[in-house]
Amino acid sequence: MQKRATNVVLSAITGSTLAGILVAGVALASDDNVPAQQNTPTQLSMVAEKKADQKAAALKAEKAKAQEAKKKAQAAEKAETKALYTGKTKASYFWDDGSGLNGDTGAPAGGKPMQKGLFASPSWPMHTKVKVSYNGRSVVGFIGDRGPGEPSHNGVMLDLDTYTFRYLLDGKKPEDKYNAGTGEGHLEGLKYEVLEWGDGAGTKGAPQPF
Template sequence: MINFRRDTFDRFSAKTIATAVTGVAVVGAGLSVAVLHTEAPPAKAASASTVEASRGVSGLVPGEVGHGLKLPSHAPEKKAAALPGGISTGTSFWDAQTASGKPMSYHTLASPYWPLGTKVKVTIGKKSAVGVVEDFGPAEWAVAQHNPPAIVDLSEEMMQYLTGTRSNSVPIKFQVLQLGTGPVYRHSGTGYDMATGVSEK
């Protein structure tokens, strides 16, 4: 018969029982813990059908960012200010020189309220022409003697094209296409609000 010392048996049996029950082995006087665990199996890749089902209208899976994708902006869009337009009286003129220094031409217009360089479309009946403000005028008394006020002078050549007569005074439809950057002759007077769309200063 093999005789075991009691203290040896006690250490052996305690170690065996502790390991079998808890998965923890106690070694010697110190405490050494070996926790038994199993690794989770690697996650399976999402199937193509699952990914496709999660795509939204943009074609992206939630959380995915596409190259060049622009998110909608909530900033309000600025609208360009409307340019003046309406009905006035158009008169005609022809001068050797203009306030802009440019020679008189078919496209030359004059106005006391629009800055030099302003582009204006003038319509009489079914005919239209586009001119550029290159001179100042008419004078205040000439503007005021017409109803509606005569806020624009057309070159005699343009008036000839639109009415068949070089020297004329007729109702016209005007539309400012682009404001010029040159000087303005007057900032108040008869027809100022009609020409600019703002009240007199």
């Protein structure tokens, strides 16, 4: 009888213990403070590789886009600078705005006001588009006036506006519109490239004295 009573007590204690363990397990599973399952090193490595691949793909696409833009710019520049006629000459400078100052002979003959990039030629058609280069610098302008006069018989076949002249000489700005601000009055060996013949009066081809 005593042994049976002891078994009943042990069974009760064991049941209580198991119930307590189950309750504790449920509470632990529902506890918000329990750390979430961590990614394994393999999973972390896969995520890192995926991000690296995405970054590499983005950089590759950006590089391809930049190269395409560069090619288009180079093609446009090549098309723009394709010369119809090239040569070298001695160039002087002028600024004719009708003021009568510093040898000003009047408003430009081409009908457009005096401006940066307006050049004078003794013979080329008015509004001819021309690129001039000197000392590694270049300017694209147009023929908007006639000149130089007498100097053209001595090989001076282009008259550049004061700003272009000074820029080509040393990259600086002139003292004012009428004075380049330097002792140099001519640019020897100026390179010119006719990019487009103008529709105004004049003669295409080699420049002729005024």
